[in-house]
Amino acid sequence: MEIVGIVVRVTFTYVFLLIILRLAGKRTIREGTPFDLVVALILGDFPDDVIWGEVPVAQGIVAIGSIMTLHLMVSYATYRSIWFDQLLGSAPTTVLRDGGSRPDALRRTRMNEGDLDVALRRAGLAEREDIAEVNVEPTGDTSVRVTEARRPARRRDVEDGSER
């Protein structure tokens, strides 16, 4: 009976993926780099062939297991070695410093002035002179650091002379 087969295979792949992802740890897949996203999509793409019975279950397990093992090895290697981490592009690129954009860094990250404006607006900022630094992080996101003067006031900025 095919229905029973489908139910069994769906259940099996679901549980298998659950275990694999649990073993992989929190940040292996959801670390947020473009490559992590693609790996997550690859892993999500294997089970359907197994579920429809187009591919033997054993082969599905090997395929999922191989990709997961490789990804674990790479994430372990980037954890151990800064050099390898940077080789894979895990260093931030500073595209703006002290209010001035850096054309070189912009070109390397394929970011134009319009994209930079989007990043600033996203941070709720309109004036470039308020910005100390904008970094393109390994995740592809931009982080904006404002100047000392533009930072939110703290209690100790108001409380007279109290240093705490």
Add this chain to the structure above:
Amino acid sequence: MDYQELALTALRATVIYVFLLVVLRLLGKRAVGDATAFDFMVALILGEVVDEPIYGDVPLVQGMLVIAVIAAWHAVNSYFSYRSQRFDRLTGGSPAILIRNGVLDRKVMRRERINDEELWVLLRLQQIENLEDVKEATLEPDGQLSVIKTDAARELTRADVARLRGRAA
């Protein structure tokens, strides 16, 4: 299903994995991901094409060719978007200003198909409760709303405090 086929599956998975790692590294960190809807589509496509070559339904070389061609076109696309603002706007969409100095721009809202209800959802997510507090609200190409508050509504900065204390003294 013999063990040789399983070993080949593992081997093909390894080749594709390393190949994708190199290709995405060459594309750069902003090329693929969820910055725009299309970048996300490219990630989906890349993730979707690899199962056939790994399972052996399609020759490995063919799988690698598909990945390379998609990546090449995406590289060309992101290079032109970087070089030309016009091309960028054509392919990625342009930012649209929905609120200016606390006033809704109905024409832009209609064009972007954003009604009051949806706009308020986006504003509430940013703790905005009064339109008067908004100097400029922009719907960005990735569908997110960025809000620039008026000087009176923005949070107190260290410079503000220094100025106020100077006046008090």
